Amino acid sequence: MNDFSGMDALYRDFILDHYRNPRNAGTLEQPDASFEDLNPLCGDKIRMDLRIRDGVVEDVKFKGRGCAISQASASLLTESIKGKRVAEIDAIGKEDVLENLGISISAARLKCALLGLKVLKQALALKYADD
Amino acid sequence: MNDFSGMDALYRDFILDHYRNPRNAGTLEQPDASFEDLNPLCGDKIRMDLRIRDGVVEDVKFKGRGCAISQASASLLTESIKGKRVAEIDAIGKEDVLENLGISISAARLKCALLGLKVLKQALALKYADD
Amino acid sequence: MALAPSSTPMLTQTDVARIRSEFPILKERPHGKPLVFLDSAASSQKPIQVIDAMDDYYRRYHANIHRGVYHISELATEAYEEARRKIARFIGAPEAEECIYVRNATEGINLVAYSWGRTNIRRGDAIVVTEMEHHSNLVPWQILAQQTGASLRFVRVTDDGMLDLHDLDRLLDGAKLFAFTAVSNTLGTVNDVAFLSARARAAGAVSVVDACQAVPRMPVDVAAWGSDFVAFSAHKMLGPTGVGIIWGRRELLEAMPPFMAGGGMIGVVRLESSTYAGIPARFEAGTPAIAEAVGFGVAVDYLTAIGMDRIHRYELELAAYALERLRKMKNVVVYGPGIEHRTGVISLTVGDIHAHDLATILDSEGICVRAGHHCNQPLMERLDVPATARASFYLYNTPAEVDALVAGIEKAKAIFKIA
């Protein structure tokens, strides 16, 4: 199988695992922050619900459909933010998400990998615009 | 002057003469047939008025503005149709006009050379559509 | 639609080899692999003849057209108009002047929606479209309906990806316009354009045919179709980007107000108001895509020289072979009707592999397929699939490339650990 090693590296086991068994899958009732967005060109879709107490993300759930990259990336993201302060989450950048994924993403797939982060940031922006 | 003989041939004396001294210039009062048209891309304009008795063109006048080719061609045309039967005029084709001019016309200037004929034919078509 | 009977010989391997040698891009090696281009339904590649014709235009006789009396402007004007005549002949248009140059099919359809639509559609009128339309032949009618107060009605799609025509006459009853595609760009379904156009006419509706996927891949005769408007793009039929055609029947076009206004489409301009030129100039405001028209004409020459019936049959052959191989694969779902109702556009999904992931893995093998909704979101909803991968074949593809696709899918399955 070494002739498609590049693809093996991209779709490594833990990516497929997060794709097929997304962590924090589902929705929250009466979330404190919530947002849904889609990448209109490819149809990838992600919704994120957050429960926030005293500036800390107590719980997070996401629901989505799309490619392994977008779904695994969102799943990983939810894991990494639970229990974190909103200020810490604000500081998460594209590089952090890509580093977390641990794979190299081509320009065409970057939007997939970053959709979860975009939705998360929008959810928080909306909440703190409301306050 | 032989290095622009092509242009000398195009703008030969009798063309310039018809341009500067158009025959049958003017308009007719209460013409039996009349039409005005313009070439919108270049702005050449010609109007033709005809007096017709018993199917014969008794008198014709034209008014126009435009290049030497269009005005000389129209002037020559009026000369050639005076006293002719309408049926004979119907038979006049592009080739006749170009032969009458006696010069070779490039594609871009063809519309100039034929504007007079087009106006004449329209005037007659309108008249005989009315009858 | 059955195969058009024809006495011309099939495209042979030798023919295809020669054709391939004329497409420079086929020598590219993305990711070190030979390019297997299976995305011609999105945009086709270009033969060297087309590329060279545009190159030659810019090197030897570029000038603005129509208003120039000098030599190179005459050459440019003549080449632009000669291309129009070639394209008109190619689609069986009664008159070249009925062919209006536009940027692409999308603009062509919008031109009809603005110019014919805003003049003729009123509150309470019905516009009929189908559930398999590309967004370009759906959204303009949605906007027209919203702005005029007209209603939209939909011809539904059957489970096997055909138009559901059982209530067509009821849908068309009292309708003013019927917009439909000749060939589905997602499923490859071939619709019976002559039949649909005739039903539209019988109901008093104008027919607008999206022929984007038909004109490149089968003989088309718009007069025989009996349609009112037909739109297509050069870039899908070996021609350049930036140019397409909306064909319309002269009576309709002549009664329509201008769409865009400006240089070249006018008669007499005064400060307060203006008169407009006849067709086609009335609809071609501003400096047109001259080099592109020239390239389009050469693309039509190229297709004509080979013969559209041969191209059509060759593509069907490839599609039949691909369907046969793909349908034998485990965990591969192929959408759309059987080969007798389709052309060489094949949508599929593989197990739980998302179409994007499949396309990325195929790309790593040099294989280009499209992944997503193919500008067919309502059809994807209807088929209840978020995205498909789509392979589309054209005259330069080969059975070996079908094999490469099959092998690529096997690799994707292996990576995703699917049986």
Add this chain to the structure above:
Amino acid sequence: MALAPSSTPMLTQTDVARIRSEFPILKERPHGKPLVFLDSAASSQKPIQVIDAMDDYYRRYHANIHRGVYHISELATEAYEEARRKIARFIGAPEAEECIYVRNATEGINLVAYSWGRTNIRRGDAIVVTEMEHHSNLVPWQILAQQTGASLRFVRVTDDGMLDLHDLDRLLDGAKLFAFTAVSNTLGTVNDVAFLSARARAAGAVSVVDACQAVPRMPVDVAAWGSDFVAFSAHKMLGPTGVGIIWGRRELLEAMPPFMAGGGMIGVVRLESSTYAGIPARFEAGTPAIAEAVGFGVAVDYLTAIGMDRIHRYELELAAYALERLRKMKNVVVYGPGIEHRTGVISLTVGDIHAHDLATILDSEGICVRAGHHCNQPLMERLDVPATARASFYLYNTPAEVDALVAGIEKAKAIFKIA
């Protein structure tokens, strides 16, 4: 407008010789004479870099953009967007996304007339345009006024071909939109865009600048101009046919409904209705002019490398020399203002020789000039001349070509037996 002060050196003869060697068409010999191309205001010629870039695009990486996940589609998408960024920088646009690709300036102006105009202009509103507008910046506003019940007001032109601004504030009082050209394509008059835009803004009117003749020939900074919309075409600035730009301020563009609808400009499409993408995609329906955008980007590179201030000064030098020589000729009338208010576009008449005849005679000498109304019919009425011959200069022209023009006019006079 005064010459922009600049420390960059002038274009030398050597520079111009090198530039000329990069334009293949300049080697043509129409009628056996060297090509003297003096019609760049209608459409410029293209350097080999631009021609090659498009050739290379079609040979190596043509594919439909945005929706493709494979390698060549990524390359095409990136090249298309990179060109947008280059063009944005070139005109000083704050953001690349404010630059919308259109076919030509004419489409850009129509886009504003349809999308902004139909949303914001109501019965009784006033639209201000000038008497020196190209038909492309006049007729769209006539139609908008007719359809909405708005009225048109006109900034007049003085006898020496300048805008008559004495009653500008009265004309703008209560106006919603002010459309004006940056440079007259017939007279070469340079208007003060920053001043006019500021007056428009002060009156609460949106400014629409026709920059077709400005962007090719002088440094332009749309942010410094303070305008709202700016339109221009690639083909007049060394780029290909089939592409242009309408730039608009983000707030305005984002509040505007789509113009054309179809693939690529949507968000979520359902059968009954759809949502739309953000800018610039919202205004780029259908497959765009991809190769053309790539060529446009290279044209901008080419101009940037030479420097727009140098190009501007060189062109003014040629114009000054041409004016000096032409004004000395008997029976030659030159229209328009003095050199301090103009750029390298010169309209003239010779005795009673009609402009077409003059152009035909010049053509026989290999000299290309435009003849006619230059899509400026109302201006021609104002100047009371049925047609002019127009010579326009660009970076590849030379003083020797001015001499050729003068000699050609002398021959025309001889043929027409004029002193």
